[in-house]
Amino acid sequence: MRKKLIVSLVVAVLALSGCATTQQRGDHASGKTCPPVNQQEQIKAGIAEELEALGEPEVVSKKPAPDECDPNKVEYDIPITINAEVEQGIDLFQNKIPKRFRMWLERSGRYIPMMRSVLRQYGLPEDLVYLALIESGFNCNAYSTAAAVGPWQFIAGTGKRFGLRIDYWVDERRDPVKSTHAAAQYLGDLYAEFGSWYLAAAAYNAGEGKIRRALKKYNANNFWSISRHHRDYLKDETRQYVPRMIAAAIIAKSPEKFGFNDLKYWPPMQFDEVRVHPGTSLDVAAKLAGVKNSELKALNPELRRWCTPPSGKYTLKIPFGARAQFEQGYAKLAPKDRQAHTGVAAVRVRRGDTLGRIAKTHHMRLSDLVALNPKVKPNSLRVGQKIIVSPGRGAVAYAEADAPVVSSRRRASLSASSTVPPARQGTRKIVYKVKPGDSLWDIAQGYNLDWHDVRRWNGQRSGNIQAGDRLVLYVPQSKAEAKRATAKAQSRTYVVRRGDNLWEIAQAHGVSTADIKRWNKMRGNRLEVGDRLTIHKSSPSKIATGNGQLVVASADESGVNDSSAGPEKTYRVRKGDTLSGISRRFNVSASKLRRLNSLRGDNIRVGDTLRVQ
Known part of the structure; x- marks a missing residue:
């Protein structure tokens, strides 16, 4: 019974319109225009030939009078065939997913005028816009299990083939105009x-091959x-696609007749376009345009990050x-004010580094790191x-032009989980440059801070630092304006906190795990x-070497010998030491x-004396 009703309804709709006719529309603002009769007849003839070649009769054979131009008449510029498969499609949209299809129809008002205009530029039937309706429901952020993206559901290979940019910063498959x-x-x-719009549509879905x-x-x-x-x-998806x-197309042209x-x-969709410099912050751009950040992103769904690409101007x-x-507002901004504050940073490759290791250290996907470089x-x-x-x-980092270049192994950029304290009265953000001999614990103590906080502010998993690294510190105003205290106790007591481990504590204090275990008699x-x-610090004192000569050794018996006669420094190998660790x-x-x-190699033995400087 339902099938008969659908057939009767469709035939009635088409009988009022003339299925093998065409329609030329401008944007919504311009309304409908009736094309010349000669053009109508040519397109009608072409569609009739295709229907005849398909072996499908025209559903409506009645043709309008040559001078007829009814603005309420529904017209099509793609072949319309009514059969069991089409009836199933109508039943799906009308009775099985009516809420979803209603949402698609309402969203279509934003994109169909622009899409019709583009299709018209290429001399294509404007009713091909309904491919985008069944592909994505006109959702620019649609993403399929086959990794197809955007309103027209391009896979990456096909998108690039037709000139769409797809990289870490931009995915133009999401741009409704360019796609x-x-x-x-x-x-x-x-x-x-293929010479057929049905075959062309099927090939669009399954691939021309x-x-x-x-x-x-x-x-x-x-x-x-x-x-x-x-x-x-053919897969079910392709057989149902046409x-x-x-x-x-039938429902969208006469939604009320189908219960919508x-x-x-x-x-x-209406917008203006402006040219901005590389790396322009979307937050800044939104404020200049007088809209919320979400509204600006809705106009530019192709932008994948927090700013425009860092290379080349962007429209x-x-x-x-x-x-x-x-x-007017953009012209008044200094370059540092318009650039994204969460820009990129630079690291230097160290021996043994790979792109995979660097990506893991900085909590990135390898593909994103490759795209950035x-x-x-x-x-x-x-x-x-x-x-x-x-x-x-949300991380705190330097803009690329000002970024300190640090070791990728020694210092990771802040991740999304980094915790940065808000500005408080009486505190000030400073950047501290690590000096030779510094440890994270010493730096924190010098500014009356907790070394766990310093580690967290700088996105470090451990307290391992090296001379030349720059650390972000949030310190009391009085400490920021005064020199850091340099006096260091010969020994100190550290209270273990939740989440601590021996290696991290040793790294933070600039000593080895073996030292801590020996000082505290740990097995x-x-x-x-x-x-x-108990953590000891170096305090030079003279001891005798095996050959009777006097050298300087540390009070913590760490094995470091610092010659008083010159710059040479030696280290006595202890159990558990490795050359890379030293x-x-x-x-x-x-x-x-x-x-x-x-x-000749990395083999060392306990008791060996190594020159380290």
Whole structure:
């Protein structure tokens, strides 16, 4: 019974319109225009020929009088065939997902006028806009399980083939204007190859290769043949694709007749365009345009990050009528004020680094790191090479031009989970440059801070730092204006806190885990919250070496010998030491240690005396 009602309703709608007619529309503001009779007749004839070739009769054979131009008449410029498959599509939209389809119809008001205009520029049927309706429901942020993106659901390869930019900063598949131009080019190419809009639509969904092979394999010449008689070859999605396009067009042209009453169409998309400098903050741009950040992002859905791309000027869409206000305010901004405060930072490659390790350290996907560094070859990294990394959303970092270049292993950029204290009265943010011999604990104590806070502010998993690193500190105003206290106690007591481990404590205090275990008579690495650990600091005192000579050694018996006769410094190897660990401790490369001590490899023995300076 339902099937008969649908057929009767569709035939009635088409009988009032004339299915093999065409329609030429401008934007919503301009209303409908009736094309010349000759043009109507030409398009009608072309559609009739295609329907005849498909073996499908025209549903409505009555043609309007030559001088008839009824503004209320529904017209189509794609072939309209009514069969069981199309009826199923209508039933789906009308009875099974009516709420979702209503939302799609209402959203279509924002995009259809622009999309029709673009299709018209390429000489294509304007009713192809309904492909975008069944592809994404006109959702610019739509993402499928096949990694197709945007209103026209391009996969990356096809999008790039038709000129869409897809990288870490921008994904133009989400741009409704640019993606519509790409879709128009693609559909035009498909029609030129297959000579049928049904086959072109099927190829848009399944790929031209699939349809090309199907026609050749089954010696077919139309969509319905390969769809009905060779059901196993095409996926259900593709077999239903063309019928649903037809069903969507029929309902969208006469929604009230199918129960979609009182639709609240979104207003047509309108915007101005402005040119902005590289790395312009979207927050700043939104304020200049007088809108919320979410509104600006809705106009520029292709922008994937917090700012425009850092290389090259960018054309930004802003609300219609806001251009003068924007340009006036933008011209007054200094470069540092318009740049994103959460910009990128730079790190230097160290021996043993790989892009994968750097990406993991900075909590990034490897693909994003590669996109940020297009000129970097992953298999040929050089020690000292600069790598651009992202600090993550909400992180505190330096703009690229001012970014301190630090070791990727020694200091990670702040991640999204970083906790940065808000500005408080009586406190001040400073950047402290680490000096030789500094430890995180010493720096924190000098400013009356907790070293855990210093580590968290700077996005570090451990307290491992080296000379030259820059640390962000939030210190009392009096401490910020005075020199840091340099006096260091010869020994101190550290109380273990929740989340501490022996290695982190050792790194924070600039000592080894073996030292802490020896000083506190520990057999293992187990710690309990509240344990009190004794930590010693170096205090030079003279001792005798095995050959009777006097040298200077540290009071903590760490094994470091600092010659009073010159700059030479030696270290006595202890149990558990490795060459790489000693090199990190004394801020010297392993290769230099090998050279200073005439070592051929990394093998060292307990009791060996190594030159470390």
